[in-house]
Amino acid sequence: MSRDSDKDRLDDDQRDYATAAEQGDVMGEIDDPSGEKDLYPEAEVEPETRALEPRVSVVSEQPDAAAVPGADEDEFRWHTEARHAVEGVEDAVEFIDVHKAFGRNEVLRGLNLGIPEGKISMILGPSGTGKSVCIKHMVGLLYPDQGDILVHGESVPNMVDDDLFEMRKKFGVLFQDGALFGSMNLYDNVAFPLRQHTDKGEEEIADIVNRRLREVGLGSSNDKMPNELSGGMRKRAGFARALVLDPEIVLFDEPDSGLDPVRTALLCELIKEVHAENGGAYVVITHDIASARRVAEFIAVLWRGRIVESGPARDLFASENPFVRQFLSGESQGPLGME
Numbered sequence: 001m002s003r004d005s006d007k008d009r010l011d012d013d014q015r016d017y018a019t020a021a022e023q024g025d026v027m028g029e030i031d032d033p034s035g036e037k038d039l040y041p042e043a044e045v046e047p048e049t050r051a052l053e054p055r056v057s058v059v060s061e062q063p064d065a066a067a068v069p070g071a072d073e074d075e076f077r078w079h080t081e082a083r084h085a086v087e088g089v090e091d092a093v094e095f096i097d098v099h100k101a102f103g104r105n106e107v108l109r110g111l112n113l114g115i116p117e118g119k120i121s122m123i124l125g126p127s128g129t130g131k132s133v134c135i136k137h138m139v140g141l142l143y144p145d146q147g148d149i150l151v152h153g154e155s156v157p158n159m160v161d162d163d164l165f166e167m168r169k170k171f172g173v174l175f176q177d178g179a180l181f182g183s184m185n186l187y188d189n190v191a192f193p194l195r196q197h198t199d200k201g202e203e204e205i206a207d208i209v210n211r212r213l214r215e216v217g218l219g220s221s222n223d224k225m226p227n228e229l230s231g232g233m234r235k236r237a238g239f240a241r242a243l244v245l246d247p248e249i250v251l252f253d254e255p256d257s258g259l260d261p262v263r264t265a266l267l268c269e270l271i272k273e274v275h276a277e278n279g280g281a282y283v284v285i286t287h288d289i290a291s292a293r294r295v296a297e298f299i300a301v302l303w304r305g306r307i308v309e310s311g312p313a314r315d316l317f318a319s320e321n322p323f324v325r326q327f328l329s330g331e332s333q334g335p336l337g338m339e
């Protein structure tokens with residue numbers, strides 16, 4: 001089955017988000033003026049990256065710098081790719097030697113990463129290093145040029161559209177700004193995925209929506225419109241909406257962006273509480289090391305399109321890798337400069 005572009009993989013839900021964004025109906029301008037662009041992952045893709053067929057991926061056993069065109073030998077010298085496994089835990093998501101370029105911009109350059117089942121994992125790394133691109137591959141919003149992404153053992157790039165649609169039901173996604181529909185009140189925003197993807201009656205929907213809104217501390221804000229909510233409330237509302245379909249995997253794209261330190265701390269607590277209650281694999285993208293200390297059970301440090309090191313949070317915070325140490329302690333001295 002051929003596809004013309006990454007965009008062809010947007011399912012109806014994503015199309016609805018995209019349509020709303022086109023109509024200026026998605027709340028996003030306040031925290032992140034570029035947030036809407038993220039809903040169009042294909043928008044700036046150069047033509048040669050568009051024609052992507054499902055394929056059996058070529059997986060190299062030993063990624064090495066020489067295998068990456070344009071990479072100098074030293075470029076990956078801090079990338080030990082050491083993976084400290086979490087004992088007895090399977091991976092919910094696996095990246096196997098994934099390469100992704102936009103034109104000449106090679107973003108993922110042989111990414112190998114396992115996201116453990118049942119844990120809160122954080123993907124950390126400098127700006128522009130490919131963290132968002134990484135999570136878009138998990139839900140099939142972007143295709144790899146090479147390599148494979150497995151969700152519960154199933155290859156996402158090789159899925160036919162119907163399977164992809166089903167697979168996406170495993171995911172809840174919290175966008176940076178909550179991605180709420182500006183024309184709907186909070187209740188309808190949170191009810192939206194249930195009305196769209198299930199045949200549940202309004203009574204059952206009300207039970208679920210009210211429970212999820214209470215869970216995130218918005219139990220008395222049903223009638224509020226998104227523009228009446230603070231940035232933190234919008235994120236919590238987006239979190240409630242991400243949870244209504246009981247996802248097995250929840251993705252958070254910089255949930256702490258635009259929040260003050262106290263609201264960030266409260267959101268972190270909320271993520272932990274909700275995870276403890278519901279379980280599943282949570283994947284959080286952040287720059288915020290304090291959030292990582294508070295929440296992360298598993299950490300992967302991404303740089304130059306590859307994992308430098310990954311493992312249980314305590315191992316990473318005790319890492320002797322100079323790059324990991326510099327990044328996790330936020331020091332100016334070390335391998336990472338102002339590039």
Ligand SMILES: Nc1ncnc2c1ncn2[C@@H]1O[C@H](COP(=O)(O)OP(=O)(O)OP(=O)(O)O)[C@@H](O)[C@H]1O
Nearest residue numbers: 041042043044045102107127128129130131132133
């Ligand atoms: N759809 C796209 N078309 C072209 N280039 C893209 C696209 N999406 C991402 N990129 C490029 O990929 C690179 C990585 O972007 P990404 O958003 O994944 O970084 P990030 O690590 O999440 O950064 P930040 O922490 O600043 O959010 C950037 O150079 C970006 O311009």
